[in-house]
Amino acid sequence: MTHDHPPRPARIRFANARGESLAGVLHWPVDAPRAFVLYAACFTCDKDIPVAVRLAHALAQRGYAVLRFDLTGLGESAGDFGDSDFESEIDDVLHAADWLREHHSAPRLLIGHSLGGAAMLEATAQLPEARAVVTIGTPATLDHLTGLLHSAAEHPLPDGRFVATIGGQRFTFNARFLATLARHDPAAAAARLRQAYLVLHAPRDTVVPYAHARALFDAAREPRAFVSLDDADHLLRRQTDVDYCADLIAAWASRPLAVR
Numbered sequence: 001m002t003h004d005h006p007p008r009p010a011r012i013r014f015a016n017a018r019g020e021s022l023a024g025v026l027h028w029p030v031d032a033p034r035a036f037v038l039y040a041a042c043f044t045c046d047k048d049i050p051v052a053v054r055l056a057h058a059l060a061q062r063g064y065a066v067l068r069f070d071l072t073g074l075g076e077s078a079g080d081f082g083d084s085d086f087e088s089e090i091d092d093v094l095h096a097a098d099w100l101r102e103h104h105s106a107p108r109l110l111i112g113h114s115l116g117g118a119a120m121l122e123a124t125a126q127l128p129e130a131r132a133v134v135t136i137g138t139p140a141t142l143d144h145l146t147g148l149l150h151s152a153a154e155h156p157l158p159d160g161r162f163v164a165t166i167g168g169q170r171f172t173f174n175a176r177f178l179a180t181l182a183r184h185d186p187a188a189a190a191a192r193l194r195q196a197y198l199v200l201h202a203p204r205d206t207v208v209p210y211a212h213a214r215a216l217f218d219a220a221r222e223p224r225a226f227v228s229l230d231d232a233d234h235l236l237r238r239q240t241d242v243d244y245c246a247d248l249i250a251a252w253a254s255r256p257l258a259v260r
Helices: 050-061 086-103 115-126 143-152 175-182 186-192 211-219 239-257
Strands: 010-015 021-027 036-040 065-069 109-113 132-136 153-156 162-166 169-173 196-201 224-228
Touching: 010 086, 021 050, 021 086, 036 050, 036 086, 036 115, 050 065, 050 109, 050 239, 065 086, 086 115, 086 175, 109 115, 109 239, 115 132, 115 186, 132 239, 143 153, 143 162, 143 175, 186 211, 196 211, 196 239, 211 224
Parallel strands: 036 065, 036 109, 109 132, 132 196, 196 224
Antiparallel strands: 010 021, 021 065, 153 162, 162 169
């Protein structure tokens, strides 16, 4: 059931699988939502990274209610990021969807950016109400990320963890993180989708090569679409690029979301 809602973004909290409190922000449109949207941010990014805030706001202006949230140990969420792994990130996505389902309505449009897109592809099989999935700058294979982590890794810690600098920040990872990456294949998850699928990727993306987008698109079945983001960068730092993506997503999603 959809409850009455405030006119401005609402801060919410929900528990992950271990009972830790995760933080989110729910953006509301002026009128009743066309659909609820769940957004998963990029690798090591929190919910307040500019692209997440701008895209959620832009989609709310186009009639969607959008939930962006912090994964375990990031941003305002509780827990230790160093104790998390890729599978716990997928689980966080599912718990965020559960919160929407319980308090408002299940997400029918799923959006994931970079590794958040890979987590969203994996989570979709457990989100039966979803009708459409969008990935932005998402890798088709996770060995790409494994290689980046190995190249960024500093000296190992005594407990088997290692420290890597990502985007100018130092993060601690456990060996289990690499092991869970090896167990998942985003392209295979794309092939299993029953939902409509939109791939967005920039040819000049220096973080995730453009070829990954083609691999995801080729793996997926119809209905599917692939749009090049021209000269955008991986994080969509320009507002014009965010607005372009919001226009694309809103127009493209209107068809699968119309199916009941």
